[in-house]
Amino acid sequence: MxxxxxxxxxxxxxxxxxxxxxxxxxxxxxxxxxxxxxxxxxxxxxxxxxxxxxxxxxxxxxxxxxxxxxxxxxxxxxxxxxxxxxxxxxxxxxxxxxxxxxxxxxxxxxxxxxxxxxxxxxxxxxxxxxxxxxxxxxxxxxxxxxxxxxxxxxxxxxxxxxxxxxxxxxxxxxxxxxxxxxxxxxxxxxxxxxxxxxxxxxxxxxxxxQDGVDPDAAYAERRRGVTLGRERDGLVPLSGRLMPETAGLLQRLFDAHLASPTRSVSFAPSPEDADHDEPWSDTEHVLDPRTVPQRKHDALMGMLSAEAASRVAPTIGGAAPTLVVTATVNDLDGGVCRADGVDIPMPARVAHRIACTGAVQKVVFDRGGKILQLGVPERLFSAHQRRAIAARDGGCIIPGCQVPASQCEIHHVEEHSRGGATHTSNGVMLCWWHHHRLDDGGWLIQMHDGIPYVAAPHWIDRHRRYRPVRNHAVARVRVPIHPSPL
Known part of the structure; x- marks a missing residue:
């Protein structure tokens, strides 16, 4: 042999x-x-x-x-x-x-x-x-x-x-x-x-x-489904089989988020510091470190958040579907929190961030299990306020980000827990990714006279200068957003 x-x-x-x-x-x-x-x-x-x-x-x-x-x-x-x-x-x-x-x-x-x-x-x-x-x-x-x-x-x-x-x-x-x-x-x-x-x-x-497509279509229809797997390494696997029309619609939504031209954003000049307020030039690239699968994940999160907050979304017990995130009072400073339905610990800073969104509610317990703090609707921006902020910002305010307002969350520039008010002069549009990474992504945000100012990370602007951000539609029609609450 x-x-x-x-x-x-x-x-x-x-x-x-x-x-x-x-x-x-x-x-x-x-x-x-x-x-x-x-x-x-x-x-x-x-x-x-x-x-x-x-x-x-x-x-x-x-x-x-x-x-x-x-x-x-x-x-x-x-x-x-x-x-x-x-x-x-x-x-x-x-x-x-x-x-x-x-x-x-x-x-x-x-x-x-x-x-x-x-x-x-x-x-x-x-x-x-x-x-x-x-x-x-x-x-x-x-x-x-x-x-x-x-x-x-x-x-x-x-x-x-x-x-x-x-x-x-x-x-x-x-x-x-x-x-x-x-x-x-x-x-x-x-x-x-x-x-x-x-x-x-x-x-x-x-x-x-000559037999038509019915046999294959019926077979495909029986096998369709989506499954959430068991948590592992801080992630939950998502698997399934989609009908062609479902996959096509999802792909088109992904295409809209990933393949459309970057939303036009510029920095408007201010009279106090014209040099510091120059608009971003074509050579000032804002690089996105995410891979395509990561961007698809974040786009899906934005779509799910928008659907959960929608008035036409199905209700649970008469209320909109709301993700409840729990944490102990000792865990809020550097500890962990948990989301209902998913037995995976998350950084407690997530509990602070998600409290800005209407589709997620934060609950804080003491060691004995007593509720100490409950996220309440009053800290959430109303529909009228959201529309006004969306009209002003046009979408995520981070330069170069193309996520539209409909898929964005509203962030309290001055945190609500530190006395920040819930009105248009303290809220800005951020996509899920930039909202999630605001603490460690290097971007800084301030509000001046109801206008958001953004300072880029040091690898983009070593001087960390704050420059006002406006979408071009607002710049053309000259519609100001006043700081008084709606």
Missing amino acids: TTILEAPAEAPAILPPRRHVGAAVALVAGLIERVEQLPDAALADASRTVEELGRFVDALRVRIAGEVDERSSSSLPPEERLSQKYACPNAAGLLALTTKASRREIQERIRLDRRTRAGTTLTGEPLPAAFPSVAAAFHDGALGVDAALTITDALAKVTDRGVADPADVDAAEASVVALATGDVSAEETPAETHDDVRAVTSLWATALD
Whole structure:
């Protein structure tokens, strides 16, 4: 028996010698070091030509994986199986050792080869591939693995169930391949993106399915759901399966928060210190340290907070859904607090911050369990005040933040616990992220004559100068917000 570390004695003549492959690898490795030196046009061209090379390599990898699978078939006697010769249980096990690829990728290669490999009949007559148009484009380097899998996976759901006319499937396959490779109506048309190919293929599969989409839709509807997992490491895992329309709506909401242009914010000059009050220039970038998943989390928090505070939100016992956060009086200064329904300790400073929002209520106990302090509606900004502050600020007042007013919380600039009043001259709009990180994020806020002033962190402005913030809509119409309470 041959081990995986031993090479076979015979060298196949159809493949180049290993030294040639090594030379090609060395050439590619050398190019990696020179990518940053390429001019823009050359870099764009390289992305196309290297991808073309990669498609040929991928086609060969798929073909090799399929051939290994064919020679390791369970229909063969054990002693004739290729995998058995290398002490592996099956083709996937052998390929996992030789390629270091994941089992998932190996299975995808094998599946794609079965659909793009020509066969023979028992009498030796040639048989076309299951998807001949995909096979031709894939082996010619015109179609990548992702597109080939997308097309064949979607159409195989139709062909495997025999619910479509084979001629119609062939026509659909040829049409999508032409779209994916750019060969449309014999003209040199740019190929569509992979997302476009996926969408068009899905439409074709739906149109070809004579049974309709009801079986799949009913199956999906039964499996839909969202689950909150058990708390671990200070986090609660969220998992689930969304219906397409639900996922689409959520994605659009995320897009609105993450992909829209930054809301226009500038610093208005004041007569006392014109130099210190210069508007932010284009070179003064306010960097967002959050990753995209973190920004999605914070956007979701803003959406949930807005929904919980909405008048049209469902009620619990006649009251709006309110998160209750509890803490002992000794814990308020540097200790911990807890939220109902989630058994995870949080920093007590969270209890101070959330008391500004209408969807969260703070309760403070003594050691014996007696209620010492209860967050009451009087410390919350009214709907009229919120509308006025939203009109003045336009959204989160931190420069560069694009979260709109509808997703913001109102922050007491002078803390309510220290005598800060609940009126428009003491409230500003902050998104959940900046409200949550105000104590350690470096931003400072003051109010002067009902106008918010913001000082940037030292890494943005080493002088820590306070400059007034106004959104451009207010600056254009010159509508002041007076300091008297509403």
